Amino acid sequence: MTDSFVPSKPRLRAELRVSAAGAAELHTSGGVLDVEPPDGMTQDDFVRLLSHLDGSTTVETLASENGIEDSLVREVVAPAVVWGLVDDGAVPRASSGLAVLSRLEEVFNRQLEDLIFSGPFWQAVLERPETVHHNVFYGFGLENWFFLFRENEFDAAVLALAENAEMRAMLNGFYHEEHRHDDIVVRAFRPLGVGKDDLLRARPLPTTSGLIKLLSWWARTDPMFFLATIGILEGRLDSDTVGANGQIAYDSFLSACDRVGVDADFVGPMREHARVNAGHDHASVSRELFALVPGVDEDTERRWIAKTHLFMEAYAEFFNGILDYYADPRRPLLRSVEF
Ligand SMILES: [Fe+2]
Ligand SMILES: [Fe+2]
Incomplete structure (x- = not known):
């Protein structure tokens, strides 16, 4: 029998009594069980070991204190686990979900500065928007549409997450x-003469696809890490700025659009989406979800931290890919697929 499920600090869930004849009895609410030592163990050693299963001592210490091999302790404990007579007294080593998320966010925020805001796309849009071809602004809208249109690829994958019912409801x-x-967002493309049918025949940039596929993979293989990225993906850079037209900008991109006078019919629906997003406070989704997570172990936290850089690189590529492609006005706005 494999004994990999033996608790680190076994705790007997039954009352141990010794009969007049010296036999061990385990008294539970369901009845009395007579138990016998395995081969190679005396009755006295067996009773002493059972009496020490109080959930405060590790298997290794139980073995050395009772002068027996670890394997013999496991041989006694494993069948008792199967019968539901032993649980674990060890305190789980874990941090609260929010504590882990805040450490992740610290890393994310540093990477946002190092990889995203200092990258070519955001440097151009934030620092010198007047030098950016308007197609880049439109391209940002288009690639965001491709992302939103495919968002169900990853959002749907976590709908059945079994972590807990409240989280599933959220x-x-x-x-x-x-x-x-x-x-x-699709309404933003009317001034470009682009409708939904045109978009359905077009394909996103590989950098947009890359981000979508990476998120889809994580949503399926490491769903909690995916949930940690939602706050970044839904977060707005700046939610209070009033743009040049006197409207709430909602984010730095819309603020730059205002500054350089990008077609108002394009900006309006983009602002509408940002307004809806801000109204639902989607930048807080990760925090609300992680507040429901009772504990995260150290290995898991380490694994998530290790993944942050790849996520942020893919996110940076999403933005920089837009500048790379759309800055050249000779290129078509839509990369249509011919069937
Ligand atoms: Fe949202
Ligand atoms: Fe949205």
């Missing part, structure tokens, strides 16, 4: 709030 709420956000 994820369902988020999914419904996100549903058809692409239809808000």
Whole structure:
């Protein structure tokens, strides 16, 4: 029998009594069980070992204190676990979900500065928007549409997350709030003569696809890490700025659009989506979800921290890919697929 499930600090869930004849009895609410030592163990050693299963001592210490091999302790404890007579007294080593998320966010925020805001796209949009071809602004809208249209690829993958019922309900709420956000943004492309049918025949940049596929993979293989990225993906750089037109800018991109006078019919629906997003406070989704997570172990936290850089590189590529492609006005706005 494999004994890999033996608790680190076994705790007997039954009352141990010794009969007049010296036999061990385990008294439970369901009845009395007569138990016998395995081969190679005396009755006295067996009773002494059972009496020490109080959930405060490790298997290794139990073995050395009782002068027996670890394997013999496991041989006694493993069948008792199977019968539901032993649980674990060890205190789980874990940090609260929010504590882990705040450490992750610290890393994310540093990477946002190092990889995203200092990268070519955001440097151009934030520092010298007047030098940026308007197609880059439109391209940002288009690639965001591709992302939103495919968002169900990753959001749907976490709907059945079994972590707990409250979290599942929250994820369902988020999914419904996100549903058809692409239809808000699609209206932004009317001034470009681009409708939904045209978009359906077009393909995103490889850098946009890369981000979508990476998130889809994580949503399926490491869903909690994916949930940690939502706060970044939904977060706005700057939620209070009033743009040049006197409207709330909602984010730095819209503020730059205002500064350089990008077509108002394009900016309006983009602002509408940002307003809806801010209204639902989607930048806080990760925190609300992680507040429901009772504990995260150290190895898991380390694994998530190790993944942050790849996520942020893919996110940086999403932005920089837009500048790379759309800055050349000879290139078509839509990369249509011919069937
Ligand atoms: Fe959205
Ligand atoms: Fe959102």
